[in-house]
Amino acid sequence: MAEFADLLNAYDWKKEKHVPVIECGDRVKAGDTFDIKLSVGKEIAHPNTVDHHIRWVQLYFQPEGEKTGYPLANCDFSACGESTQEPDKDPAPAGHAMTVATMLNKSGTIFAVSFCNIHGLWENSKDVTVIPAGRKAASRDCKIQNG
Numbered sequence: 001m002a003e004f005a006d007l008l009n010a011y012d013w014k015k016e017k018h019v020p021v022i023e024c025g026d027r028v029k030a031g032d033t034f035d036i037k038l039s040v041g042k043e044i045a046h047p048n049t050v051d052h053h054i055r056w057v058q059l060y061f062q063p064e065g066e067k068t069g070y071p072l073a074n075c076d077f078s079a080c081g082e083s084t085q086e087p088d089k090d091p092a093p094a095g096h097a098m099t100v101a102t103m104l105n106k107s108g109t110i111f112a113v114s115f116c117n118i119h120g121l122w123e124n125s126k127d128v129t130v131i132p133a134g135r136k137a138a139s140r141d142c143k144i145q146n147g
């Protein structure tokens with residue numbers, strides 16, 4: 001039987017322009033709001049035209065030791081080259097990034113998925129450790145990781 005996972009492509013985001021990049025701290029304090037930035041084409045720009053564009057990105061969170069992943073956010077890039085004047089002369093070209101403010105109460109894995117209208121689905125992931133409230137987080141530096 002074919003599996004949905006077979007549709008997902010994974011690769012080094014520094015060498016492949018479709019792979020979503022997850023940027024946030026490796027360690028966060030339980031209950032503290034922090035930002036997760038998800039972008040596509042961070043190292044190698046992806047086209048943003050009517051014919052070829054990133055249509056959407058999504059973020060999920062899977063708590064450590066649990067089977068279920070929870071949807072955190074999604075973003076549709078609606079203005080991919082669209083214009084009332086002529087194609088690819090859009091006055092507000094969509095970027096390929098979103099930033100989400102969220103909080104976690106358990107350690108786990110953040111998953112990202114992006115969809116290119118020509119090249120399909122791409123994934124990445126990043127582990128995040130949650131420090132119990134009342135203890136100081138050791139580092140809030142962003143570290144980028146490939147899945």
Ligand SMILES: [Fe+2]
Pocket residue numbers: 018046052053116117118119
């Ligand atoms: Fe593409």
